[in-house]
Structures are given as C-alpha cells and as structure tokens.
Amino acid sequence: MKNLFKLLYRYHVIFLFVLLQTLTLTMVVTYNSYQRATFFDSSNFFSGTLFDKFSSYTQIFEIRPVNIRMAEENAILRTALNQLLIKSSHGNYKAADSIYLPRIAKDSVQKALFRFTTARVINNSINQQHNFITLNKGRKDGVKPDMGVIANGQVVGLVTNVSENFSTVISLLNSKWKISAKIKRNDYFGSLSWNGKDYRRVQLNEMPYHVPVQNGDTVVTTGYSSSFPEGLTIGTVSDFSIGTGSNFYKIEVMLAADFKNLVVVGLIENKQLNEIKQLESQNKYGN
C-alpha cells in the first residue's frame, strides 16, 4: 500500500495528465456523437452576457444597412399581407399576428401554421468546422429548440439550445447539420450539408443523374423538416459535376444569406411541431 502511494506520488503529473486528457477527450467524443452539448454552450449566462454587451457596441456600425434591408423587407411583407387579407376577406379571416405562407395555404394537406419573431445575433463564427450562432433571446422570449432561423427570408440555421435569456443556433455552416432541400424549378430534392471548406458554398447531395440541373437553379427548403416552411431560399446552383463511381451529382450551392454579416435574424416557430413529432415517434417505437 505504501509503495502504491509512493508510485502515485512519483508519477502524479503523468497520472493527472492522463486522467484530465481522458476527461476532455470523452467530452469531445460524446459531443461528436450526440448533436447537443448541454453544459458547454455559449447560451450560458457567462458568455451570453459578455457577447451581448460587446456586440451591442460593435454592431452600431452595421445598423444602417440593416435598417435599409429591414425597411425593404417590411414593404414586401406588407404587400404580401395585403394580398392575403384581400384573398381571405371572403369568410375565413385570419388573426393579424399569424401569417399563412401563400405556398402552404394553397396546399390544403400541409396546413402548418408558422409564427415569426426576430432576434439579434450576439456571436457568430464562420471559421470553424462546426459553427454556431448565439442569439439574445431565450426561453423567456418564447424561443424553443428546433425553431428555424432565417435572415431576409433565407435559411441560416436551427435553434439547438435555449437558456433563460439566450439561445444557440446550429449554423448551416456546420458540417454536423443536414437539411433537405430541393431545386425549385423541378421539385427534385436531396440532402444539403456543408463540407467545411468555403463559407459561401454548401453541397447538395443525393441528387440522382436523371434530374436536369442547371447553373443558376434556385435551391429552396422542402418543408419536410417541419422547422422550416416550404420554399424558403437557400441559394443557387453554382457548379455541378458527376462524382466518380457514384450515382449522384456533386452540386455546389452558392448561399443566398451572407453569413459573415448577420445582425438581425428571424425565428420561425411551427405551432404544430409537437404534434408532428409525437406522431412521427409512434412510427419509430410503435411496431
């Protein structure tokens, strides 16, 4: 026993190193296999507050272009709302704070009701393999996990963690996140993800050969993910080639949203998300 303690003391530095390294590497590995970290996350109070304070100073310089963009967006939305109100004035009038997206309203099968709010970006990165965005709104503002995040009507990411005052968003520029996307012109869909190389381009995979693809085709959301309504712009096809030894195209998509310059984003809440998830989970465990 005495010898054991002697040995432990003699090599205590190496033992401590191995112990700590095991702990940290376990953190890395568990994080990589499960999508969500619960504790180490920039939605925590400590870093959230710091980012919030700091960004409120630095973003002063970016406010003017944002205002202009928002004014333009407001005008477009007001026009759309106006048209909707005219359409729906015969009979079924809808509450002013909820909007049926035109595309979905037409489709009576998929009558999902989406609600929109906004939040300010307080931290954002594009230089890592797994990029995240931190927002200044949290649980007390009604933000929930799995809400879609957009900027100027273009897909940006998905809310993963929510704390009382802040939330983190897994960015489209995160090689761990996939979203289903389709070519707007012909409705063929594939899976969209980022290969971690260029922050302006993502890759559309699983698109079979027989699909006619052209440079400049618009790529939009499919509406299969229940976090995003159908038809939100993601980007345009900038390059495509036939992969060697595979049956699918390699399609490069130029992103519509400017990830380097995100200040204000929109949050989309699918009010029927719980119902959809409950129903889908029955398929997994039911039989």
Next chain:
Amino acid sequence: MVISQLKYVLIFAVSVLLQVLLFNNIVIAKVLSPYIYILFIVLLPFDIPKALMLILAVTLGLTMDLFTNTPGVHASATLLIGFARPLILKLITTRETLESFSTPRVGNMGFHWFATYVSILVVIHHFFLFFLEAFTFDGFFITLLRIILSSALSVILIVLSQFLIFRR
C-alpha cells in the same frame, strides 16, 4: 507574491478576451484562424509545479470551449502543451539558465530563444486542435495547410505582443 499572482489572473483574462472578442472573428483567406490565447501558458513562470500547470491549462481550455461551443477540444489541446512545456524547456534550455531566470520573457531569454519556444508550443497546440476540431482525416492536406498558416500567424502575433504589452 499576491501581486505576481494577480498579474497572471490579468494575463489569463486578457488572453481569453483578445481571443474571443477579436481573433475568433478574424478569418483571412478562409484558412487563417490564429489562436493566441495560449499566451497565458507561454508566460507562466519556469518554476510552476507541473500539476498546477496542467490544471491551469485545462481551465484555460475549458474557458475557451465555453465561448466557442466546442466541449473538450480546446481543453484537450491546451492540456497537451501544458504537459509538454516542461519537456520542451528541458530540450532547448540549460539547467543554469532556468535557475538564473524565473520567467520566459523576450528580455530575459533573447529573441531567438523566445521565438523557438513559442513556435514549438504553438505548432503542437494547433496541430492537435485543428485535427481534433475536424475530427476526421478527410481533407488531410487542407487541415495541414490551415495548421501551418495559422501557426505562423499565431507565432508572429504572440511574439509581437511581447514587444507591445507584456513587457515585463
């Protein structure tokens, strides 16, 4: 004694804040992302107990992880250089020099020594960090390019910082 400990708390805070608020937002040509926060480990005194060094290194790494949503990645890399530092010092310095000076500073040890010392630490740290972050050997050469270029920039920034702020 208390004053010197306070100084290291300050160096810790400044390194982390500079990294999180300034350098994490810098991406040059898609491949350059410098990590200068290991400045804290670089500047720790020669005679610091090895076990304490490991604990400080892990604390620094976890603090960074807290800000970058990368649980364990920075902690693991800083822990490695915390462990490697005494070995590196033994390799590039004689026992007499280590006894006659208490801290690794440009003023004490000379520019050439300091640059070598920083380069070795930075390269080990960046190599481990970038591969752990990518978590794959796909695109090996792109990651390698990122490591080489980012290391070069980090070394330049850390050495420069010695002439600008941390003079003593």
